[in-house]
Amino acid sequence: MAEPTLDIRGLSKSFGALKATDDVSLDLRPGEIHALIGPNGAGKSTLIKQISGEIAPDAGEIRLDGRRLSGVDAAGRARLGMARSFQVSSVASEFTVLQNVVLAAQGASGATFRFFRPVMRDTALLDPARDCIAQAGLMGREDVPAAALAHGERRKLEIAMALALRPRLFLLDEPMAGMGTEGARALGDLLDGLRHRAPILLVEHDMDAVFRLSDRISVLVYGRIIATGTPGEIRADPEVQRVYLGEEA
Numbered sequence: 001m002a003e004p005t006l007d008i009r010g011l012s013k014s015f016g017a018l019k020a021t022d023d024v025s026l027d028l029r030p031g032e033i034h035a036l037i038g039p040n041g042a043g044k045s046t047l048i049k050q051i052s053g054e055i056a057p058d059a060g061e062i063r064l065d066g067r068r069l070s071g072v073d074a075a076g077r078a079r080l081g082m083a084r085s086f087q088v089s090s091v092a093s094e095f096t097v098l099q100n101v102v103l104a105a106q107g108a109s110g111a112t113f114r115f116f117r118p119v120m121r122d123t124a125l126l127d128p129a130r131d132c133i134a135q136a137g138l139m140g141r142e143d144v145p146a147a148a149l150a151h152g153e154r155r156k157l158e159i160a161m162a163l164a165l166r167p168r169l170f171l172l173d174e175p176m177a178g179m180g181t182e183g184a185r186a187l188g189d190l191l192d193g194l195r196h197r198a199p200i201l202l203v204e205h206d207m208d209a210v211f212r213l214s215d216r217i218s219v220l221v222y223g224r225i226i227a228t229g230t231p232g233e234i235r236a237d238p239e240v241q242r243v244y245l246g247e248e249a
């Protein structure tokens with residue numbers, strides 16, 4: 001079996017008496033979409049924040065490509081290729097699609113400050129940025145200000161910006177939120193293709209998308225993983241049925 005890209009062992013985080021994540025272990029393998037599902041308050045966001053470096057775990061270990069990440073902050077993890085998307089604040093509304101992607105690429109390179117106009121003439125930055133825009137399905141929209149994009153296009157811009165990080169993996173937190181049926185399906189198709197660029201750890205409440213796209217699903221309940229398996233295994237798991245999926249699946 002291929003070495004996991006991301007390997008999480010025994011991750012725990014408490015807020016006072018509340019164990020938000022409790023001895024969580026999971027891995028993300030090359031080429032896969034691994035979904036993390038669970039009821040509201042199960043600890044999904046807390047887990048993602050520990051992986052991205054926004055919250056320090058109380059215990060446990062995270063490895064990216066075999067390298068221990070303790071002591072590496074969120075910016076350092078992003079530079080190592082951990083692309084966390086759908087943090088809307090990272091998009092600059094007044095800048096165009098192309099400018100946003102170039103800025104993301106420049107930030108990821110860890111380059112010190114450079115003046116913006118020369119950056120926008122630098123083909124070494126522009127060509128890969130245009131590639132990322134095409135892969136995210138935004139070809140022809142390069143010069144549109146982010147503020148003028150439709151909701152679904154903005155999601156695509158966030159994907160293009162994540163691609164500009166030359167990611168080793170994607171951490172996607174509820175990408176389908178607010179998309180509508182058609183939009184969610186189109187975004188799902190995009191994610192389906194992206195997994196071959198870098199594996200995806202997907203937190204998502206849209207169960208249709210989760211069961212359609214995922215290679216594996218882990219179910220988190222009260223901070224603990226109660227099951228990990230293929231969509232078929234998860235659907236058939238009696239405990240998952242009892243505590244979470246119920247009539248939904």
Ligand SMILES: Nc1ncnc2c1ncn2[C@@H]1O[C@H](COP(=O)(O)OP(=O)(O)OP(=O)(O)O)[C@@H](O)[C@H]1O
Pocket residue numbers: 015018020038039040041042043044045046047
């Ligand atoms: N900074 C914090 N301080 C105190 N408690 C917190 C903090 N962050 C999260 N929690 C609590 O930890 C638990 C897990 O929250 P978390 O947001 O990780 O769940 P979630 O599975 O992402 O939920 P949702 O599906 O609603 O987004 C919840 O009970 C929440 O209230």
